[in-house]
Amino acid sequence: MTRKTPDQLRSARWFAPDDFRSFGHRSRFMQMGYGPADWRGKPVIAIVNTWSDVNQCHAHFRQRVDDVKRGVLQAGGFPLELPAISLSEPIVKPTTMLYRNFLAMETEELLRSHPVDAAVLMGGCDKTTPGLLMGAFSAGLPCVFLPAGPMLRGNWKGRVLGSGSDSFKYWDERRAGRLSEEAWQEMEAGIARSHGTCMTMGTAATMMGIAEAIGLTLPGASSIPAPDANHPRMSAECGRRAVALAWEDLTPARLLTRAHFENGIAAAMAMGCSTNAIIHLVALSRRAGCPVNLDDFDAASRRVPVIANIRPSGERYLMEDFYYAGGLPALLQRIAPHLQLDARTVNGRTLGENIAGAEVHDDDVIRPLANPIYAEGALAVLRGNLAPDGVVIKPSACAPHLLQHRGPALVFDDYPALKRAVDDPHLDVTADHVLVLRNAGPQGGPGMPEWGMLPIPTRLVKAGVKDMLRLSDARMSGTSYGGCLLHCSPEAYVGGPLALVRTGDLIAVDVPARRIHLEVSDAELAQRRAAWTPPPPRYQRGYGWMFSRHILQADQGCDFDFLETSFGAPVPEPDIF
Secondary structure: OOOHHHOOOOOOHOOOOOOOHHHHHHHHHOOOOHHHHHHHOEEEEEEEEEEOOOHHOOHHHHHHHHHHHHHHHHHOOEEEHHHHHOOOOOOOOOHHHOOOOHHHHHHHHHHOOOOOEEEEEEEOOOOOHHHHHOOOOOOOOOOEEEOEOOOEEEEEEEEEEEOOOOHHHHHHHOOOOOHHHHHHHHHOOOOOOOEEEEEEEHHHHHHHHHHHHHOOOOOOHHHHHOOOHHHHHHHHHHHHHHHHHHOOHHHOHHHHOOHHHHHHHHHHHHHOOOOHHHHHHHHHHHHHOOOOOOHHHHHHHHHOOOOOOOOOOOOOOOHHHHHOOOOHHHHHHHHHHHOOOOOOOOOOHHHHHHHHHOOOOOOEEEOOOOOOOOOOOOOOEEEEOOOOEEEEEEEHHHOHHOOEEEEEEEEOOOHHHHHHHHOOOOOOOOOOOOEEEEEOOOOOOOOOOOOOOOOHHHHHHHHHOOOOOEEEOOOOOOOOOOOOEOOOOHHHHHHOOHHHOOOOOOEEEEEEOOOOEOOOOOHHHHHHHOOOOOOOOOOOHHHHHHHHHHHHHHHOOOOOOOHHHHHOOOOOOOOOO
């Protein structure tokens, strides 16, 4: 590999010339206490840090950034921390998905507009992983992703608690009157007891794992628990590797191929991934110019079984157990026949070389291929007259009897109406109904909130119903479970067929056949479409106004149309005059 010389560094455009403008750059850096020895002949490494006082998953990033800087300095680089929007998943409203592309834009412009040669991207909380990587792909600079890592397992009176999954489970117990307020408050203090991301196989763990599988983290980095002493050591190594990346000029464009994203899909299936993996990985691949689509996910789901016994697809274990069992390298070694092992990774080696020595230390946590949690992959894509561009379900976390089902629709146009109805003790509903929520997609939500795990009506919960089919154009948390049909495309808000469903219409779902069908005649649907009127705009100004006009549908990854690589010519380097 050709190594850059100091005069070829991108940052040299700011610091090296003997001219008036570079005098200003150097003098202002000296104003901050730096001197020529800090930058002269050295790669400048941006550390894009999504820490904030309101992001619980990244609480440790305030210290980890110092570990990254230590690594950069050890390798002879010049570290510069660049803060970015933190996107706390449980706190930001109406949904962090409204701002994933905001983070991507911010990351791209931070890297492009500053004297940066390579970057360490610090993320992990759900949308931060795809947002940072999307922006870095578009900026085109060498980068390594530093995963926040999962928190420690939760605990309540000796019972292990998992993020999200047990919250949903015990909230139903509370709604049914089987759990006291005192017990509920005790759980609040025990379910999230350290910094780090959700420790179930939710969106955060899924996307950190995918980042490793496509070759953008150091080997094993995605599985390390946030409080583990290996985490600051890994962080320092990210800093050292970023310096090497700058000299090697190993950019995303030189690294990534379609094979990398196919490896990401295979890993996602084996992990029992979040349904959000589809949206984010589609968006990432399109930014990289190596597009994958829903059909690629569905094909992989037919081949790659779920072997990570991690909740919610798994039966009992959490991400801390996954790490002790060997972590992602061990899982990738188990599914090696389904991977393209010659794909090069950010550490300069191939994926095959990175996982060659990986071992599984607990066969119940990371199952052999012959003894999977679920024989097919974690996700399935259904199509039909109700979802011509696809609807997604997580069969591995769904009651088996719902995988082939036919029932009447019970339709809600917005979440407040749904919430009022499910708490109505007299609601006319049975376990055979298909609950339908619409106008919750990319434009309708707005931002496609995680409303897709529609609450089971209280009267059914009290009767012992644990699962039923639920259909929406929303997303759901990766920690969720159940018979939830999600991402219905096109969404109802823009006139997709979901907008035409009426209460009482029969909906037939056949997951093995990958089919969803609204049993209403074409003539009747045409009449309903003629009578349909578009809803009013969600936003009249600001970022939301821009979002609504440029957001793509779920099957296309929900990126902004103007940010996709195919939209126009590459953005040139900034002028310096």
